[in-house]
Amino acid sequence: MARTELRQADVRKRAPTEVGLGTYRRLREGIITGRFQPNERLVEANLSKMLNAGRTAVRAALVRLDQEGLVTREHNRGARVRLVSDEEALQIEEVRAALERLLARQAAAKATASDIRELRHVLVDMRKRFANGDAIGYSELNPRFHQQIWAAARNPTAGQMVGTLKSQSLRFQYQTMLRPGRPERSLHEHELIFGAIVAHDPEAADAAMRDHLEEVLETLRWAMGHKSRPQHWLPD
Amino acid sequence: MARTELRQADVRKRAPTEVGLGTYRRLREGIITGRFQPNERLVEANLSKMLNAGRTAVRAALVRLDQEGLVTREHNRGARVRLVSDEEALQIEEVRAALERLLARQAAAKATASDIRELRHVLVDMRKRFANGDAIGYSELNPRFHQQIWAAARNPTAGQMVGTLKSQSLRFQYQTMLRPGRPERSLHEHELIFGAIVAHDPEAADAAMRDHLEEVLETLRWAMGHKSRPQHWLPD
DNA sequence: AGATACCGAATTGTCGACATTATTGAGGAT
DNA sequence: ATCCTCAATAATGTCGACAATTCGGTATCT
Numbered sequence: 001m002a003r004t005e006l007r008q009a010d011v012r013k014r015a016p017t018e019v020g021l022g023t024y025r026r027l028r029e030g031i032i033t034g035r036f037q038p039n040e041r042l043v044e045a046n047l048s049k050m051l052n053a054g055r056t057a058v059r060a061a062l063v064r065l066d067q068e069g070l071v072t073r074e075h076n077r078g079a080r081v082r083l084v085s086d087e088e089a090l091q092i093e094e095v096r097a098a099l100e101r102l103l104a105r106q107a108a109a110k111a112t113a114s115d116i117r118e119l120r121h122v123l124v125d126m127r128k129r130f131a132n133g134d135a136i137g138y139s140e141l142n143p144r145f146h147q148q149i150w151a152a153a154r155n156p157t158a159g160q161m162v163g164t165l166k167s168q169s170l171r172f173q174y175q176t177m178l179r180p181g182r183p184e185r186s187l188h189e190h191e192l193i194f195g196a197i198v199a200h201d202p203e204a205a206d207a208a209m210r211d212h213l214e215e216v217l218e219t220l221r222w223a224m225g226h227k228s229r230p231q232h233w234l235p236d
Numbered sequence: 237m238a239r240t241e242l243r244q245a246d247v248r249k250r251a252p253t254e255v256g257l258g259t260y261r262r263l264r265e266g267i268i269t270g271r272f273q274p275n276e277r278l279v280e281a282n283l284s285k286m287l288n289a290g291r292t293a294v295r296a297a298l299v300r301l302d303q304e305g306l307v308t309r310e311h312n313r314g315a316r317v318r319l320v321s322d323e324e325a326l327q328i329e330e331v332r333a334a335l336e337r338l339l340a341r342q343a344a345a346k347a348t349a350s351d352i353r354e355l356r357h358v359l360v361d362m363r364k365r366f367a368n369g370d371a372i373g374y375s376e377l378n379p380r381f382h383q384q385i386w387a388a389a390r391n392p393t394a395g396q397m398v399g400t401l402k403s404q405s406l407r408f409q410y411q412t413m414l415r416p417g418r419p420e421r422s423l424h425e426h427e428l429i430f431g432a433i434v435a436h437d438p439e440a441a442d443a444a445m446r447d448h449l450e451e452v453l454e455t456l457r458w459a460m461g462h463k464s465r466p467q468h469w470l471p472d
Numbered sequence: 473a474g475a476t477a478c479c480g481a482a483t484t485g486t487c488g489a490c491a492t493t494a495t496t497g498a499g500g501a502t
Numbered sequence: 503a504t505c506c507t508c509a510a511t512a513a514t515g516t517c518g519a520c521a522a523t524t525c526g527g528t529a530t531c532t
Contacts (some may be wrong), residue, residue: 043513056486058300059514067303076493076514091393097333098394160335161397224355277484292516312484312523463482477530485522492515501506 038083097213106153108205115152175223219232260297274319333449342389344441351388
């Protein structure tokens with residue numbers, strides 16, 4: 001029975017140097033940005049050379065990414081970039097909506113003046129880019145806005161969770177801004193959310209975020225109906 | 237460019253034999269059931285012998301559990317059972333509430349006759365045990381009831397997510413049933429949720445689940461105020 | 473006595489080698 | 503032509519050994 005270690009005094013603050021961070025982070029980035037295509041095989045030896053890291057580190061990274069839902073692993077058959085189906089993407093979006101509503105509510109309750117300043121800054125930029133017709137720049141700012149809300153909510157648990165969710169469904173987000181009239185309404189919805197947070201009105205923030213993400217979901221369904229067939233499965 | 241592998245035809249259905257499942261599952265079980273105490277060091281060599289598995293497998297399991305939030309790892313300093321603070325536990329409960337509301341809503345929308353039969357079965361058992369004053373047996377059935385709802389919702393994404401959340405805060409759940417009058421009200425709340433699902437009324441299911449988990453949260457806050465000392469009884 | 477440097481035990485991180493398993497393609501039988 | 507067998511190949515899973523690092527205790531100096 002060597003289980004005699006449980007004093008809380010041992011938990012000193014220290015630089016939280018996590019373990020195999022480098023390779024994990026780079027591999028993750030590669031998957032999210034699409035450098036590895038969905039369903040592509042991830043051979044450990046190859047990755048080992050590409051990231052010049054030992055196979056052990058690659059392996060650990062793959063385990064993490066598996067748990068995170070970005071790759072799938074099968075016994076003796078290796079790892080692949082996980083392909084999330086349309087249905088799954090919708091489910092993920094629903095879950096994300098539930099979490100973001102909570103975060104918006106808490107942000108409205110807890111936001112400091114500094115939080116609001118940051119949020120306003122992003123929103124001002126969004127207005128500018130929208131006015132210039134810069135749709136790409138606008139959709140780049142979109143995640144920034146939401147992340148500011150997560151920060152203001154002071155709920156790391158929910159924040160991290162919604163972050164991993166977003167990484168899973170990120171491939172689908174690019175299509176949504178193509179819908180006619182979508183950017184304009186998107187901007188308006190963000191204004192409403194911002195207003196509710198500034199007013200410190202959790203109920204309104206919840207409702208505004210609900211409406212916003214309901215619109216996003218609807219747009220996503222629209223995009224899925226209209227999407228030209230994914231050019232995966234080539235006709236041989 | 238050896239990255240020319242992306243046909244969907246390759247994704248055949250097959251037994252999804254995940255990788256190092258055995259050791260991971262046993263270690264996880266050990267942590268959840270409290271055989272390893274919070275903040276206890278998890279030395280790889282020891283675990284290797286205890287679970288008689290290679291150190292490699294133990295290591296992989298620890299990586300997974302780290303990503304899952306059940307252990308924390310620091311570079312060159314090993315792994316410990318993660319201690320979740322009271323504040324974190326409350327945050328987790330809030331997130332869980334948001335997700336379970338979604339799941340209750342979807343369960344009400346999609347539940348089949350079979351789902352409802354299963355759910356009724358659990359509820360009948362709960363009534364019995366409550367009538368017998370069997371508080372322990374009652375709280376054992378509690379997770380079963382919720383899991384049936386997750387199954388009926390047909391939303392694996394949210395289901396798995398709420399499952400991992402629950403495992404993180406499980407240590408706190410034992411205290412809640414000690415509050416005077418809590419079992420009775422808990423049973424009543426479960427009846428309401430069940431009724432809403434049977435009636436296929438998503439709105440009502442959402443509201444009932446919200447009320448239920450709001451009560452749980454309140455009880456949790458109460459328990460935290462009253463906790464003399466977290467008595468980690470060792471179940472050997 | 474108190475602070476500091478330092479050494480040794482314990483533990484983790486990493487690498488390479490080997491066994492195990494799946495996959496592919498050729499070849500032969502029906 | 504189709505199906506089956508079977509070896510060749512490629513990739514993963516696993517084990518052991520070694521280097522690197524942390525931590526506790528001890529000796530040393532002021």
